[in-house]
Amino acid sequence: MKLLKRAYLSIILLFLYVPIAVLIFQSFNAGVSRAKWEGFSLRWYAQLFQSPNIMQALYVTVSIALLASMISTVLGTMAAIGIHAMRKRPQSMMMTLTNIPMTMPDIVTGISLMLLFIFSKVERGYVTMLLAHVTFNTPYVVLSVMPKLKEMNTFSYEAALDLGATPGYALRKVILPAIRPGVITGAILAFTLSLDDFTISYFTTSPLVQNLSTLIYSEARKGIKPTMNALSALMFVALLILLLVVNRRTAETK
Amino acid sequence: MQEQTRLIRLENISKEYDGTPVLKDINLYIRKNEFLTLLGPSGCGKTTTLRIIGGFEQPTAGRVIFDGQDITSLPPYKRRVNTVFQKYALFPHLNVFENIAFGLKVAKIPKDEIARRVDSMLDLVNLRSYGKRRVDSLSGGQQQRIAIARALVNEPEVLLLDEPLGALDLKLRKGMQLELKRMQQRLGITFIFVTHDQEEALTMSDTIVVMKDGSIAQIGTPKHIYDEPKSAFIANFIGESNIIRGRMVRDELVNFCGSNFTCVDSGFAPDSPVDVLVRPEDIVIVGEDVGQLTGTVKSVLFKGVHYEMMIEAGGFLWKVHSTSMQPEGSLVGLSIVPFNIHIMKPTEEAPNE
Numbered sequence: 001m002k003l004l005k006r007a008y009l010s011i012i013l014l015f016l017y018v019p020i021a022v023l024i025f026q027s028f029n030a031g032v033s034r035a036k037w038e039g040f041s042l043r044w045y046a047q048l049f050q051s052p053n054i055m056q057a058l059y060v061t062v063s064i065a066l067l068a069s070m071i072s073t074v075l076g077t078m079a080a081i082g083i084h085a086m087r088k089r090p091q092s093m094m095m096t097l098t099n100i101p102m103t104m105p106d107i108v109t110g111i112s113l114m115l116l117f118i119f120s121k122v123e124r125g126y127v128t129m130l131l132a133h134v135t136f137n138t139p140y141v142v143l144s145v146m147p148k149l150k151e152m153n154t155f156s157y158e159a160a161l162d163l164g165a166t167p168g169y170a171l172r173k174v175i176l177p178a179i180r181p182g183v184i185t186g187a188i189l190a191f192t193l194s195l196d197d198f199t200i201s202y203f204t205t206s207p208l209v210q211n212l213s214t215l216i217y218s219e220a221r222k223g224i225k226p227t228m229n230a231l232s233a234l235m236f237v238a239l240l241i242l243l244l245v246v247n248r249r250t251a252e253t254k
Numbered sequence: 255m256q257e258q259t260r261l262i263r264l265e266n267i268s269k270e271y272d273g274t275p276v277l278k279d280i281n282l283y284i285r286k287n288e289f290l291t292l293l294g295p296s297g298c299g300k301t302t303t304l305r306i307i308g309g310f311e312q313p314t315a316g317r318v319i320f321d322g323q324d325i326t327s328l329p330p331y332k333r334r335v336n337t338v339f340q341k342y343a344l345f346p347h348l349n350v351f352e353n354i355a356f357g358l359k360v361a362k363i364p365k366d367e368i369a370r371r372v373d374s375m376l377d378l379v380n381l382r383s384y385g386k387r388r389v390d391s392l393s394g395g396q397q398q399r400i401a402i403a404r405a406l407v408n409e410p411e412v413l414l415l416d417e418p419l420g421a422l423d424l425k426l427r428k429g430m431q432l433e434l435k436r437m438q439q440r441l442g443i444t445f446i447f448v449t450h451d452q453e454e455a456l457t458m459s460d461t462i463v464v465m466k467d468g469s470i471a472q473i474g475t476p477k478h479i480y481d482e483p484k485s486a487f488i489a490n491f492i493g494e495s496n497i498i499r500g501r502m503v504r505d506e507l508v509n510f511c512g513s514n515f516t517c518v519d520s521g522f523a524p525d526s527p528v529d530v531l532v533r534p535e536d537i538v539i540v541g542e543d544v545g546q547l548t549g550t551v552k553s554v555l556f557k558g559v560h561y562e563m564m565i566e567a568g569g570f571l572w573k574v575h576s577t578s579m580q581p582e583g584s585l586v587g588l589s590i591v592p593f594n595i596h597i598m599k600p601t602e603e604a605p606n607e
Contacts, residue, residue, distance in 0.1 A: 153341060153342075153343045153344075153346075154343075155339040155340070155341065155343035156343050156345060158308075158310050158330070158337075158339070158343070159337070159339055159343040159344075159345070159404075160345075160356070161309075161310075161329070161330040161331045162308060162310075162330050162331070162335075162336055162337045162339075162405075163331075163336065163356050163357035163360060163404070163405075163408065164331045164357050164360040164361055164408070165331055165356075165360050166331055169360065173356075174345055177345075177347040178345075178346065178347060
């Protein structure tokens with residue numbers, strides 16, 4: 001019985017991680033063939049960093065992730081503070097409105113944003129992709145800041161005003177320090193989501209502005225090049241590190 | 255009363271939440287250096303009144319006058335009052351010293367003066383060596399003292415206290431009551447204290463404002479309110495009481511339980527219905543043949559200092575406190591001296607619910 005349990009768990013983990021392991025393994029393969037191991041090489045990694053297309057996409061991905069996470073952290077934190085200050089009924093209504101975009105399939109969000117941009121005659125490209133990323137990131141920031149606000153003593157803000165602090169000073173010196181862990185978690189979460197988004201980016205950008213995932217997709221249609229293995233391997237490692245950081249933070253704050 | 259000594263005046267204050275009135279035309283003045291208590295059951299509007307003085311709520315109508323100036327729409331951070339909140343509301347990311355120093359820092363007081371004043375506050379609340387401690391490492395009573403120190407260090411003219419002792423256990427609460435009273439007398443600051451605990455109000459206050467359903471039911475000294483409650487509600491709320499429906503025969507003579515009693519109240523119309531209040535400790539148990547009323551002991555409870563006996567006499571169940579016990583079922587006489595019979599205007603509500 002115990003053996004069965006172990007075997008079951010191993011099979012699950014195998015299914016989850018073997019594809020990724022194969023990918024990483026192949027990225028070090030010196031040959032082009034995927035069927036044959038021709039020796040260890042960093043050749044594809046070197047090519048990767050020499051390709052202007054890929055480096056451009058990397059720049060787009062990282063800069064959009066940074067900008068989008070910063071903007072949505074500010075928006076989401078302000079929204080959370082505002083929603084928290086509302087009375088019960090409008091508050092739960094606002095929270096539902098915030099949650100709906102998160103449960104919506106990415107493809108629906110992507111297509112509806114695309115339609116919106118076409119309808120309002122905004123040319124798709126870097127800015128529209130950034131706007132789209134801010135849109136889907138913000139609810140996650142609200143969601144990670146909200147519990148910290150709920151934990152706060154309701155009278156903390158009033159106590160600061162009572163001691164002579166202006167509302168701005170109270171926000172900086174009392175509210176923000178109290179909710180800081182939630183804000184940082186929200187920012188990292190937003191950055192991660194933005195970094196690995198494909199669907200929404202695909203619909204909201206032009207073929208001229210590609211991020212890594214849309215680039216990999218369009219390259220894959222032409223047949224997978226070994227550089228893509230290397231690129232995917234790097235993305236996996238980067239996201240893994242970020243996820244570990246987020247998990248650690250949420251575990252600590254509990 | 256000289257105008258000068260009236261530090262705060264509330265003029266015709268009303269407050270509504272979504273059309274529901276919570277304060278109805280409150281008029282009240284608070285004297286300098288007074289310990290004033292707003293007392294009442296939950297939902298009577300006492301906390302809302304305090305929050306209007308603190309600036310956290312805006313009245314729907316009426317004015318708040320502070321030291322001769324209209325401060326009705328002044329935000330809390332511009333008022334010369336400080337508040338000790340329910341549950342203390344200390345800042346968890348700051349240590350004890352930083353918590354107390356918060357208001358001084360906002361006021362841009364020089365560092366060495368902040369240190370001096372915070373230290374003297376820590377002395378005042380007997381937490382001298384606690385400056386570096388985290389606030390959530392402290393007990394409820396200690397957090398309470400920090401909250402008081404944090405407010406007092408700003409040298410406010412008025413300190414508002416919103417049920418500050420509510421979360422403490424009985425023994426700690428009694429200690430803090432005395433300590434607060436001592437601080438108030440020593441510092442010469444006006445205290446406005448909100449509580450639903452009548453005993454706390456009687457112990458600490460110079461003036462008690464009894465509130466009910468958003469209105470002021472009675473204002474007076476603790477002794478005045480205990481001895482001369484205006485209505486059955488106040489008599490029931492403050493201390494224990496027997497309240498009987500009666501009839502005024504003429505001035506200084508009242509009829510209840512089928513007998514006439516001499517009393518000291520006058521000014522009621524002859525034959526008008528009244529509520530009669532007799533405190534349980536004011537009823538004297540005498541021999542069954544010499545009392546003004548004769549009754550049977552229905553139950554006896556030992557309360558520590560005294561026995562509480564329920565005695566049926568004249569068709570009414572009397573609550574009687576006495577240090578000598580009468581066994582259950584025994585026949586006794588009850589006697590009340592005229593001074594201890596208090597006549598009140600009758601109210602709609604049933605007495606002794």
